[in-house]
Amino acid sequence: MPMVCNACGWELAFNSPEYFAYHEKQSLLKKLYSEANSLTTDYLQRLINFMEVEILKTGGSEGFQEFVGASSVMLEVFSKIRKVAPTDLPVLILGESGTGKELTALAIHERSLRKDKPFITINCAAIPEGLLEAELFGYERGAFTGAYASKKGKFECAGGGTIFLDEIGDMPLSLQSKLLRFLQDRVIERIGAIGGKKVDVRLIAATNRDLGSAIAEGRFRNDLYYRLNAFTISLPPVRERGEDKVILARHFLNRFCREMGLTKTFTGEAIEAVRAYPWPGNVREMINKIRRAIVMAEANSISQQDLDLAAQQTMDVSKDTGLRDAIEKIEVQKIKETLNTCGNNISRAARLLGVSRQSLYNYKKKYGI
Incomplete structure (x- = not known):
């Protein structure tokens, strides 16, 4: 055990090669404490927010500025993104609505060799079944009533890049077979075309549904699932991210305040409410509540009521x-x-x-x- 100075409490390990670095750090910490001791609670909270999000980068692993979290579950997500990004494997992203599935897909694309090529997103649940095939694969002139000119589909538009199919669990069975054929031979067929066309595109899919149950009920093809499931990333809901809930909230508060030219902080009660609330809408719900709270708060402090997190909602x-x-x-x-x-x-x-x-x-x- 190293000797310690009775006057200042610092270690007296003079022969250690790390001693001078240790001495410098302790001196700076002492100065920081002296300066912080004179600050108001409001300024101290601002300092903590700044350190957590801007300096310590607690709001995300390096290279993942738009991700926020330091919990073990999120660090595992960051690790999986790094590992799969340089490959051309199809990726299946699982998670509840609002957990950041599209952001995960974009992070994979931006760290891949295709980063300078298009990143195209399409929500399979938002487009009627009759139009989804035309959107994905395109059509030839005269293929159906109203097809006055040929049109490229999303797969062709994403050539060389990445296509992200969100809510793939809602894709009709008739289209699932066509998607399976693409994954097998990388050839797309426009509606009304005589032959197919080879397309170089990486596929990333996502869903908030239980595909195992969908397969059992005959709503999703078993063979397509295994094609998509070459590499899976499961995003945890916000309620399972522990202290990341608070880090998330502070990150978004600082970000939106900068955008609006304001300075606001959370009260202690608001922080506890953020911790206790289960966030059924996940990150998307948190973003909406914090944006609203910034507008509703009359002072520089945002309360539990401003966040619309009443006590009965949390406890x-x-x-x-x-x-x-x-x-x-x-x-x-x-x-x-x-x-x-x-x-x-x-x-x-x-x-x-x-x-x-x-x-x-x-x-x-x-x-x-």
Whole structure:
């Protein structure tokens, strides 16, 4: 055990090659403490926010500026992105709505050899079945009524780059077979075309559905699943990211305040509410609540009420309730309140909840609302 100075408490390891670095660090820490001791609580909170997000880069692993998190589950996600990005493997991203599936796909593309080529996104749940094939694979002039000119599909537009198929669990069975053929021979066929065309494109797919159940129910092809599942990245919901919830909230608060030219901080109560709330809408819901809170807060401090995280939303569950039951109870309560507020307008309610319209329909079906 090294000797310690009785006056200052510093180690007296003079022969250690690291001594001078240690001495310099301790001197700077002492100065920092002296300066911080004279600051108000508000300025100290700003300093902590700045250190966490801007200096320590707690808001994301290096090279992942748009990702926020330092928990083990998120570090594992960063590691998987680094490993799969340089390859041409198809990737399947799994996670609840609002967890950052498109951001993950973009991170893979930007770290791949295709980064200078197009990154094309298409949501399979947002386009009617009759139009989705034309959007993906294109069509020839005269292929159907209204096809007055030939049109490239998304696969052709993404040539040399990456195509991201979001909500692939909602893709119709008829199109799943055509996608499977593309994965096998890398050839696409426009509607109405006589032959196919070779296309060099990397496929990344994502879904918030349980594909295992979809396969069992005959709604998703087993062979397509195994083609897509060459490499899987599972994104954890915000409620399972521990202290990352607070880091996320501070990251978005600082980012939006900079955009608006404001300076605001969270109160202690607001931080505790962020920790306790299960965030059923995940990151998307957090972004919406923080944007709203910045507008609603009359002072420089953002309260629990500004965030619209009432005490009953975060803690109104019995002590004997399991975690899953507690989360479901809060989700049902929040969805019902929002639907009532919006007069059952699904689009508006989905925006307020920070989820997609399809996800809200899924929640309603799940809970019988």
